[in-house]
Amino acid sequence: EDIAVVTKSTSRSKHLGGLLAVDSDDKHCVSKHESFLIRRRSHHRKPSTYLQERLRSYESLHRQCSPHTDSYNKSMTHWLVKSNPSGSSPPQSDCRYLVWISYSGLGNRMLSLTSAFLYALLTNRVLLIDRRGGVEMDELFCNPFPQGSPSWILPPDFALSQQELDRLGKHSPSGYGNMVKRNKVENNGYIYVHLSHDYDEKDKLFFCDKDQAFLQRIPLMVLRSNNYFAPSMFLIESYEEELTKLFPEKDTVFHHLGRYLFHPSNTAWGLITRYYQAYLAMADERIGIQIRVFDDETGPFEYVIDQILSCTSNNKLLPDVSLNKSSPPSKPKPKSKALLLTSLSSGYFERLRNRYWEHPTINGDVISVHQPSQEEHQKTDSHSHNMKAWAEMYLLSLTDVLVTSSWSTFGYVAQGLGGLTPWILTKSENRTVPVPACVQATSMEPCFHAPPFYNCKTGAGIDTGTLVPHVKHCEDMTWGLKLV
Numbered sequence: 001e002d003i004a005v006v007t008k009s010t011s012r013s014k015h016l017g018g019l020l021a022v023d024s025d026d027k028h029c030v031s032k033h034e035s036f037l038i039r040r041r042s043h044h045r046k047p048s049t050y051l052q053e054r055l056r057s058y059e060s061l062h063r064q065c066s067p068h069t070d071s072y073n074k075s076m077t078h079w080l081v082k083s084n085p086s087g088s089s090p091p092q093s094d095c096r097y098l099v100w101i102s103y104s105g106l107g108n109r110m111l112s113l114t115s116a117f118l119y120a121l122l123t124n125r126v127l128l129i130d131r132r133g134g135v136e137m138d139e140l141f142c143n144p145f146p147q148g149s150p151s152w153i154l155p156p157d158f159a160l161s162q163q164e165l166d167r168l169g170k171h172s173p174s175g176y177g178n179m180v181k182r183n184k185v186e187n188n189g190y191i192y193v194h195l196s197h198d199y200d201e202k203d204k205l206f207f208c209d210k211d212q213a214f215l216q217r218i219p220l221m222v223l224r225s226n227n228y229f230a231p232s233m234f235l236i237e238s239y240e241e242e243l244t245k246l247f248p249e250k251d252t253v254f255h256h257l258g259r260y261l262f263h264p265s266n267t268a269w270g271l272i273t274r275y276y277q278a279y280l281a282m283a284d285e286r287i288g289i290q291i292r293v294f295d296d297e298t299g300p301f302e303y304v305i306d307q308i309l310s311c312t313s314n315n316k317l318l319p320d321v322s323l324n325k326s327s328p329p330s331k332p333k334p335k336s337k338a339l340l341l342t343s344l345s346s347g348y349f350e351r352l353r354n355r356y357w358e359h360p361t362i363n364g365d366v367i368s369v370h371q372p373s374q375e376e377h378q379k380t381d382s383h384s385h386n387m388k389a390w391a392e393m394y395l396l397s398l399t400d401v402l403v404t405s406s407w408s409t410f411g412y413v414a415q416g417l418g419g420l421t422p423w424i425l426t427k428s429e430n431r432t433v434p435v436p437a438c439v440q441a442t443s444m445e446p447c448f449h450a451p452p453f454y455n456c457k458t459g460a461g462i463d464t465g466t467l468v469p470h471v472k473h474c475e476d477m478t479w480g481l482k483l484v
């Protein structure tokens with residue numbers, strides 16, 4: 001579809017089926033108005049009415065408690081007085097906060113931020129983002145809340161400085177797990193929660209009802225995580241009922257919350273729409289292939305090419321080519337397929353493009369091959385690099401068929417935003433082509449790479465992937481958990 005020719009649409013599709021407030025027309029954020037023009041419809045995946053209501057009430061809580069409101073100022077005084085025991089009795093505020101520390105690759109960040117937002121919704125906290133990460137978030141994304149809403153970025157005069165936030169980690173004395181270890185769990189008005197891949201058994205108590213009951217009472221929680229921890233929240237009994245109301249279809253958590261939170265900034269939207277219109281819009285079908293090879297060497301590797309060809313051929317995602325001289329008769333009206341490839345390396349792109357240039361396809365389909373960027377290396381601290389990464393995740397989400405790489409959060413974001421159950425390239429051992437080359441995911445949800453395996457009631461180990469039908473082990477990581 002050409003954006004220019006689609007001029008009319010219903011208000012519902014424009015507001016993403018009710019995810020966005022109807023009166024939220026945001027003049028500063030073009031993607032909020034235009035995304036529905038190029039995004040595949042999500043008819044069968046409507047957000048529940050209850051989720052819509054809760055988002056609207058979150059938006060008003062956010063307004064009411066945002067930095068420098070009376071309630072916020074009261075909370076600030078509360079923490080300051082609490083941390084200085086000689087002070088007088090602190091004033092109380094109704095607002096409680098969750099501060100999310102931004103770190104790690106962009107895909108990881110988007111997944112952990114979404115989990116944090118879900119937690120904020122469940123616990124009626126206001127979610128704020130640390131400033132360092134926030135500056136970049138502002139460049140990549142619009143403010144998700146309706147026009148005129150206050151920002152979700154921490155103000156510079158916040159009670160904890162950026163340096164103090166940066167220092168918070170696994171060994172921080174204010175960390176909940178460390179408090180448990182010291183047997184000194186107390187409500188000082190503020191607590192740090194460590195939910196990163198390297199967290200330990202005591203940090204994992206976060207996922208227990210008893211500990212949640214305590215944590216809920218603390219006005220300010222600071223969180224560091226690089227994980228999509230939403231699946232394990234579905235195993236906390238006290239949140240079960242609310243989560244079922246929010247998500248009657250449990251495999252849509254990231255799909256809905258991700259589309260609610262992540263609207264490309266105008267700069268990112270320019271990258272996305274120019275590329276889409278120039279290379280992808282005209283095709284009859286779009287197929288995305290996301291190549292992410294976790295190897296010390298950069299490649300390209302022959303086995304990866306073989307694996308992609310085996311996956312796309314066995315599952316009829318791309319046509320085979322005829323290698324003998326006599327080419328098959330061309331069709332009067334051939335079907336066009338645009339193949340969008342993303343990878344840090346350019347080698348795979350060249351191989352695939354040449355394959356479809358040098359040989360005819362056996363069914364006459366015409367295949368064009370495109371790769372927006374070849375950045376060679378991961379550069380997590382470069383803004384322009386992350387801008388391209390974001391544009392590419394979004395472009396992948398606009399495809400009709402998606403092939404992703406095992407273990408990659410970059411691919412998870414694309415599949416979740418696009419509402420796609422991807423074909424996942426099996427993780428290779430010893431640089432050989434695995435059999436099968438790929439498997440289709442059971443749901444579009446991301447995988448939680450570091451879930452707890454702990455029975456909160458007995459204190460013993462337990463396989464948390466077998467407790468309820470909607471939380472299962474992931475296809476690409478046997479010990480991971482995902483919603484299905």
Ligand code: GDP
Pocket residue numbers: 104105106107108109291292342343344373375377378379380385386388389392407408409410411
């Ligand atoms: P993950 O490591 O695959 O889980 O994904 P992350 O997004 O968390 O971190 C990988 C980072 O490497 C991305 O954010 C990008 O900065 C970069 N990267 C990896 N693959 C690609 C790619 O195909 N295109 C671009 N532009 N960047 C990539």
